[in-house]
Amino acid sequence: MQGIILFAVLASTYLMLIAKRMPALIRSFRYQSFCLFLATLLIALSERQLDLYIISGLLFILKVLLIPQLLYRILRRTNTKEDLGLFINPQLSLLLALVFSYLSWIFAAHLVTPVKEIQISILAVTFFIILAGIFLMIFRMTALAQITGLLVMENGLFLLASAVSGGMPFFVEIAIFFDVFMSVLIMGFFVYKISKLFTHIDVNKLSRLRG
Amino acid sequence: MIDPLALFFLAVIFIVSLPSAIYSLGYLKNEYSSAKITLAWVLLVAFVLSMALVVSVSNVLVFLVFWEIMSLLSYFLVVFDTKHEKSIQAGMIYIVMTHIGTAFLIAAFLLMYKYAHSFDFLAIKSACLSMPAQTRNIVFLLLLVGFGTKAGIVPLHVWLPYAHPQAPSHISSIMSGVMIKTAIYGIIRFVIFILGAGSSWWGILIIILALISCLVGIIYALMERDIKKLLAYSSVENMGIILLGVGLALFFQSVNMPYLAVFSLIAGLYHLVNHAIFKGLLFLCAGSVYKASGTRDIEKLGGLIKQMPLTAGFFLFGAMAISGLPPLNGFVSEWLTLQAFFLGAFNTIGGVKLFLGICAGLLALTGGLAAACFVKAFGLTFLALPRSHYAKEAREVALSMKLGMFCLALLVLIFGLAAAIIMKLLARVAGAACGIDIGNMAFFLNNFTLSPQVGRGIYLSVPLLAIWLIVLGVLGFAIYKLFWKGKSVIYKTWDCGYYNMDSRNEYTATAFSKPFRIAFSFFLLPYRKTQKIRDSFYHVKSFAYETHTTLIFKKYIYDPAIALVLTTAKAMRRIQPGSIHLYLGYIFITLLLLIIFIHQF
Numbered sequence: 094m095q096g097i098i099l100f101a102v103l104a105s106t107y108l109m110l111i112a113k114r115m116p117a118l119i120r121s122f123r124y125q126s127f128c129l130f131l132a133t134l135l136i137a138l139s140e141r142q143l144d145l146y147i148i149s150g151l152l153f154i155l156k157v158l159l160i161p162q163l164l165y166r167i168l169r170r171t172n173t174k175e176d177l178g179l180f181i182n183p184q185l186s187l188l189l190a191l192v193f194s195y196l197s198w199i200f201a202a203h204l205v206t207p208v209k210e211i212q213i214s215i216l217a218v219t220f221f222i223i224l225a226g227i228f229l230m231i232f233r234m235t236a237l238a239q240i241t242g243l244l245v246m247e248n249g250l251f252l253l254a255s256a257v258s259g260g261m262p263f264f265v266e267i268a269i270f271f272d273v274f275m276s277v278l279i280m281g282f283f284v285y286k287i288s289k290l291f292t293h294i295d296v297n298k299l300s301r302l303r304g
Numbered sequence: 305m306i307d308p309l310a311l312f313f314l315a316v317i318f319i320v321s322l323p324s325a326i327y328s329l330g331y332l333k334n335e336y337s338s339a340k341i342t343l344a345w346v347l348l349v350a351f352v353l354s355m356a357l358v359v360s361v362s363n364v365l366v367f368l369v370f371w372e373i374m375s376l377l378s379y380f381l382v383v384f385d386t387k388h389e390k391s392i393q394a395g396m397i398y399i400v401m402t403h404i405g406t407a408f409l410i411a412a413f414l415l416m417y418k419y420a421h422s423f424d425f426l427a428i429k430s431a432c433l434s435m436p437a438q439t440r441n442i443v444f445l446l447l448l449v450g451f452g453t454k455a456g457i458v459p460l461h462v463w464l465p466y467a468h469p470q471a472p473s474h475i476s477s478i479m480s481g482v483m484i485k486t487a488i489y490g491i492i493r494f495v496i497f498i499l500g501a502g503s504s505w506w507g508i509l510i511i512i513l514a515l516i517s518c519l520v521g522i523i524y525a526l527m528e529r530d531i532k533k534l535l536a537y538s539s540v541e542n543m544g545i546i547l548l549g550v551g552l553a554l555f556f557q558s559v560n561m562p563y564l565a566v567f568s569l570i571a572g573l574y575h576l577v578n579h580a581i582f583k584g585l586l587f588l589c590a591g592s593v594y595k596a597s598g599t600r601d602i603e604k605l606g607g608l609i610k611q612m613p614l615t616a617g618f619f620l621f622g623a624m625a626i627s628g629l630p631p632l633n634g635f636v637s638e639w640l641t642l643q644a645f646f647l648g649a650f651n652t653i654g655g656v657k658l659f660l661g662i663c664a665g666l667l668a669l670t671g672g673l674a675a676a677c678f679v680k681a682f683g684l685t686f687l688a689l690p691r692s693h694y695a696k697e698a699r700e701v702a703l704s705m706k707l708g709m710f711c712l713a714l715l716v717l718i719f720g721l722a723a724a725i726i727m728k729l730l731a732r733v734a735g736a737a738c739g740i741d742i743g744n745m746a747f748f749l750n751n752f753t754l755s756p757q758v759g760r761g762i763y764l765s766v767p768l769l770a771i772w773l774i775v776l777g778v779l780g781f782a783i784y785k786l787f788w789k790g791k792s793v794i795y796k797t798w799d800c801g802y803y804n805m806d807s808r809n810e811y812t813a814t815a816f817s818k819p820f821r822i823a824f825s826f827f828l829l830p831y832r833k834t835q836k837i838r839d840s841f842y843h844v845k846s847f848a849y850e851t852h853t854t855l856i857f858k859k860y861i862y863d864p865a866i867a868l869v870l871t872t873a874k875a876m877r878r879i880q881p882g883s884i885h886l887y888l889g890y891i892f893i894t895l896l897l898l899i900i901f902i903h904q905f
Contacts, residue, residue, distance in 0.1 A: 180885070200899060227888065227891075227892045227895070228892075230885075230888045231885050231888045231889045231892055232885070234885070239884075239888075296884045296885065297883065297884075297885060
């Protein structure tokens with residue numbers, strides 16, 4: 094079961110990396126978050142802890158329902174093109190994604206000394222998700238893609254925390270959820286402002302702002 | 305750490321700061337708004353306190369904190385006159401140079417900490433005994449550059465002639481008189497007291513640098529026509545003389561001659577306190593001239609002795625002291641420094657003997673040039689005819705300013721006449737600083753006579769000398785009165801029998817310094833600019849003639865260095881194109897590199 098969920102997470106991340114348009118990216122993000130929710134729920138069911146139930150519930154509400162909804166809303170409100178603006182085309186992105194997954198596998202294999210397949214793959218997937226988040230932030234032009242990249246990285250960190258230490262302390266987890274939510278709100282507002290001011294949200298064209 | 309050395313420096317700080325504070329009462333009035341005067345007072349008090357704390361703490365870290373506070377406060381005082389573009393520029397040069405110095409100090413202190421594992425002075429002192437010789441050399445050089453920047457050793461002196469004149473005059477007097485002395489405190493405390501005597505080249509290096517400072521400082525001072533800049537360059541020279549004493553002490557300590565080490569350090573410390581007093585006095589006088597006339601350009605002054613007799617008198621007093629005329633204090637300390645060189649030359653062998661002899665000669669040359677410089681400063685400012693409306697409209701300054709100058713002038717005389725008593729006190733300071741027992745050393749016969757070479761028959765009694773000068777003077781005057789029957793003729797100033805001389809064809813400061821400009825042309829590299837505007841070939845409408853000297857340290861060291869920094873900065877700027885994606889990429893690449901780096905280890 095764990096393996097299937099991990100595979101689903103991996104697949105949704107790959108979908109994100111080859112997405113060309115914003116709605117596709119957000120949809121894939123939703124899938125990824127949903128997989129994370131399933132994973133957490135699974136652990137909660139097996140460990141029977143109230144904390145984990147609450148966390149998985151919050152995960153579902155925030156990351157599967159609210160945040161993607163919010164992103165869609167920003168997309169509609171800003172009235173810009175749905176194109177992500179790719180620096181690197183999907184084919185090359187896919188190739189790079191393969192390289193990244195291989196690298197994170199090697200890295201994970203180095204970290205886990207008593208070799209356990211499942212732990213290595215969990216770690217490898219989390220590293221890969223984090224790398225994918227950075228990749229999205231760097232090689233996609235629009236500001237919304239940057240927000241999504243950050244959220245993807247956050248998902249990766251969440252998975253990493255659960256994999257390494259069985260989840261962060263309850264209150265920290267809650268606090269992080271709200272931080273993420275707030276940051277999405279604030280960044281959404283910024284994107285809205287940028288689009289109003291410059292009539293686009295292409296970060297690549299903001300280079301004249303340097304000192 | 306309150307030991308004799310710290311007490312000595314505290315005394316120096318307060319005997320110069322108090323008269324300057326009194327002086328500032330009158331100086332600041334009518335010059336600035338009342339809010340700014342309050343600010344000036346707050347800064348002044350904080351500045352003096354920070355200096356006092358620099359010399360009295362016993363922990364390297366705290367020392368550094370107060371050192372930095374002192375530097376920053378003095379920076380604010382340098383840029384106090386925000387109206388002038390020049391102040392901002394001077395402040396910039398000052399703050400950059402002082403922080404370069406502090407960087408070297410931090411490096412030295414961290415090296416010391418590595419061995420001592422403590423920031424306490426005494427702990428570091430005991431740890432330094434076990435330090436390898438190579439490290440000691442490096443620490444010494446770092447300390448020398450660090451404190452040398454503050455002390456204004458050539459070629460690190462560039463900030464001094466910009467920053468000191470630009471501050472308000474009472475601050476110039478404290479900065480030049482006291483603040484740069486904290487660097488000497490640093491050298492004595494950290495090199496002589498904590499690091500202890502190392503190889504003999506340490507002392508020799510300091511002596512050579514100090515001699516270069518002496519000569520360069522006084523030659524530039526001779527060329528200068530801004531009276532406060534002239535005094536600032538003269539500070540460079542005097543710091544050189546002080547460092548000669550310190551360097552000699554270090555040298556004698558390393559060749560195991562404790563008596564001479566203590567004696568040289570006494571000479572250095574004596575000159576230190578003397579310089580603090582007379583340079584403070586001269587800066588206050590220069591400030592009075594500036595306040596009364598509105599200009600600091602010697603060429604535009606002249607004839608001020610008629611309007612400002614008291615200021616002129618105080619300036620003359622200071623100028624005589626700084627030129628080393630008996631029986632004032634400058635004479636005593638320069639005599640002691642020269643004696644230290646002679647004693648060293650008598651008691652060593654080989655090349656060192658020659659070296660010390662030559663150094664003594666160069667020091668004497670410095671003294672001569674200093675006298676010429678102050679003849680120029682006094683003669684062209686206070687004598688002759690007024691050369692501009694600035695000088696004509698000058699009036700004598702306020703009472704509090706006169707009082708401030710009077711206190712320092714009195715100290716000049718006291719430190720000259722009471723030389724033996726002061727030397728007794730300084731011997732204890734020097735002994736404590738070198739860690740040498742001075743119980744069986746004698747530097748004087750009684751309370752009036754100095755005797756550095758006991759048994760060789762060389763003595764100096766300043767009060768006796770003063771009495772002789774007075775007696776001879778009175779005698780000469782009496783003879784003149786008795787035998788001169790001619791009638792005295794009152795004629796035009798500096799006319800020399802010419803029939804119609806006015807202020808435009810009188811001697812000027814540039815003209816006075818011309819022989820020196822020619823004699824030292826290999827170093828000063830003077831050049832002329834002439835510009836003629838003609839109506840026709842026969843009629844020249846206007847003719848401009850300028851003469852300048854090249855500031856070789858600026859031209860050949862600092863300008864290339866600054867250009868290098870700027871080009872590097874421009875090259876570095878290319879990695880900042882403004883693209884957020886690229887910046888994210890930098891973070892990503894750094895992360896990857898770090899992962900690889902961890903993988904390697």
